[in-house]
Amino acid sequence: MKTLLIASTLAVVAALSACKKEAEAPAPAPSSTMMSDNMAEMPMAGAMKHGMGAGMVTTIDAAKGTITVDHGAIAELQWPAMTMAFAVKPEQLSDIKVGDKVDFEIDWDGKTGTITKIAKSGQ
Ligand SMILES: [Cu+2]
Structure with a gap:
């Protein structure tokens, strides 16, 4: 028991x-x-998207730190072709001038596209 x-x-x-x-x-x-x-x-990091595009430089505003590109569609961002300005550092544009055809990459935070890479097309 x-x-x-x-x-x-x-x-x-x-x-x-x-x-x-x-x-x-x-x-x-x-x-x-x-x-x-x-x-x-971290909404900024979470919302940041990356896209690759190609287009032609229409304006460079060194004072504002922007470059305007007449660019083709950007699939990653579901963008149609358009002309728009991106934030860019002057040192990224040492080789770039208005009228150049460029390939570029951007980070898009929902408001501002910032150029992370830019080069003349075919280079
Ligand atoms: Cu655009």
Whole structure:
């Protein structure tokens, strides 16, 4: 009788600890949730899209740091062909002038396209 009681007590303890283990098992989940929350807190990085295009330079505004390109469709951004200005660093344009045909890459944050790469077409 006493042995049976001990055995069943052990069984209960074992069951409880098994239960506890199961309860603890999902513990890493909140931290991975937190990680994705942290990523969601970086809207700029999350919203940034990258696109590649080709077109012709229509205007360079060194003072504003912009280049305007009459560009073809950009599939990555689901853009049709258009003429628009991009932010650009002067040193990226050392070889580029108005009228040049260019291949370029941009980061698009939803408002501003920033040239990450630009070169005359075929170079
Ligand atoms: Cu455009």
